[in-house]
Amino acid sequence: MTRWWRRRAAEDGGAAGTQPPQPRQAQEGGQAPRDRTAAGQPPSEPDSQGSGNPRRLVGGHITFTEVTEGRPEHEIARVELSAEEIHTMRARSAVDTLGSEHPDTLTAIRELAQVLVSIPGRGEEAVELYQHVARTQWNTLGDRHEETLRTSAELAGALHTTGQLALAETAWRDTFRAQAETLGRDHPDALHSATRLAAVLEDLGRAHEAEPLARDVLERRIRQLGRDHPDVLSSTNAHAASLLKCGRHEEAERALGALVPRLVDRYGPDHEKTIAARSNLGAVLVRLDRHAEAEQQIRAVVRSTEAALGPDHETTFTARNNLAAVLHAQERYEEAVPLLRAVLSRRAALQGDDHPITVATRDNLANVLIDAGHHAEAAELLDRCVRDYRRLHGPGYPRLRAAEERLDWLRSP
Template identity: 30%
Template sequence: MSALTARTRMPGTDAFQTLATAGLLAAALLAAGDLNQSIALYKETLARLSRALGADDPDVLELRAELAGAYQSAGVTSRAYRELEAVCSRAVRSLGEQHPRTLPLRARLAGAYLAAERWDLAVETYVDTLTACRAVWGDASPDTLAVRSGLALAYEAVGRHEEAVAELEQAVDGFDTVLGAAHPATVRARSDLATRYWSAGMTEQAIEQYGTALSSGSERLGDTHPEIMAVRGRLGRVWLADGSAAAAVPILERCLSDRDAVSGHDHPDTLAVAETLVAAYDLQRAPDKAGPLHERLARTYVAARRYERAVEAFGEAARALEEQGHVTEAVTLLQDALNTLAPTPGMHSRELHPLRNQLDRLRHPGTGGGDGP
């Protein structure tokens, strides 16, 4: 039975369009950061599609690769690359090593090796895949350029910095010519190049490339496009690392506002921007801005069960209030923090000593608070 016939004969809840929609929903859940539900839906959809079409069907292999991507996003990197090894093995056997649907799967496997810190395997797989892509599609193909960008990241990981920069410069030039400066792939590659420049100590060049990526991409893609938000966050971190909190703060504030609107407070990307912004506020000695953000982070850490970080953030929020002369508010915040954290399973009393000591010092000025037993 042909693949097309198999798809048209799939009944009811196993109909091909139904399962395709389920795959899209799983991808949307992944993008929203709901990793557990995304993985569960991918697995359920994959099982049903495999039963109907067979394990070697290209659409089944693609869906299995997407499941591997969800594992990778969840930090289960070894599971991700093992899934992709199996996918690529089946694709090579059923489609051929240089089939147009096999090559992107091989590129994903290289990326999974990179995420799992299997550096040498990542480089080897990217090099082999790039050679095949150039033979099949040519140097100017966006797919070839994407593999070249991945190879650059792998080179960077193994310390081959000059080769990494050279590959990315070629990729940026290629994407710019083929897709235009505002295309997401071009923006991503230019941002990666800027990051490599920064790693090499070329701060001015890095800032220039980030700025170009923002100016060329934001008008077409919009400020809340994932690539634009990523570039803006990176640019803010570079300014902060360069000691220019004044330049970093407005960029990071804009980025955090966009992340909040798109992903919510508790998304990992939002959290990363908030952490960078609060560091910039602290560097500026701006307790009126740092305090509320420290408290927000503390409550986000509690929800994520990152209790050690929550203790630190509550303490910083209280210190910010104290610096502004709001001692009563600081005491109230510390009491609330202790009431929130003390009943938490797995939270040991000694881990709360910093907050208790801080509270005692505010209640009894001049005593120093002590370190506690």
């Protein structure tokens, strides 16, 4: 197993009658939690199983009371504490009293990392905490111990969330290999890691490598659990999304067309599983030029995500971006541009200007602006995207090549 937790150095208006180069895919890359957006790159359902899904950690409070002999206890004050505050105090206390490498301290640090990774802008801190825990467990427990593998999976997920895709790929590969060798390929943790590895490969623009992994997970889960198990339904959606990204649109549409009604019947229209599959179905319908059907599906997703998750949830941003994509496909630019501007603004505020998913949203906005005739602004956005893609992904990234081609077209005399 590679010591992938150690930080590595970072890499890293046209003439009349002409048409700009077409983007290979109007997709979004980056983070998880498993977000895919725009025409052809919808969200795949997060897998509900495996060691990479830590339990949800919540806040609490400290109560100050007055105790007088002969009288009932009287509450004087109550101080509410966030999950971050509580777990920061626990981790610091454990380090001070037990030392930084005690098993209880490692548990406290790992739980703090679980909290921080879900807070916008705190992902890098979470990665560093996970690195300390993983390094210590490697040295004290060994690289194949269940606790080491559990931390390895959570660290891989944090690397993905923070947009460190090359490191995330290596981390998930090492974790998946170790789990497959120690637990077996059919173990839920190994299947979870295979699913997450496929997600990173998709974000790296290597969907043809991801699809066989997603198909293998689906087939193994069907054999183990039957076709109606929740994990099988999630894997069906994830595999259909991989088919979509590989350009196998008819296969994806058949799978999703059968899956969405089953999810609506089982969970209702606003459940996260239904939303994810419906998003994918809307995206594939865009690719098949069935725009009216696609818009109907995606508008339903927007309503569901706004109601269930709120306006600033990543899945809501995904839905709005997908709606902008279908409006773009119908040449309704004046509706698509404001939607994408709003998504870009909020993602930049929450994730940062340089996060991969923000960069991809900026690229999507530039594509619509080109078709809307706003070439100067589109060129400015694409110039920044080119620099960011080079820094984040290196010279071979597919979206980098597409952005360079469109930028050259915009700047040509």
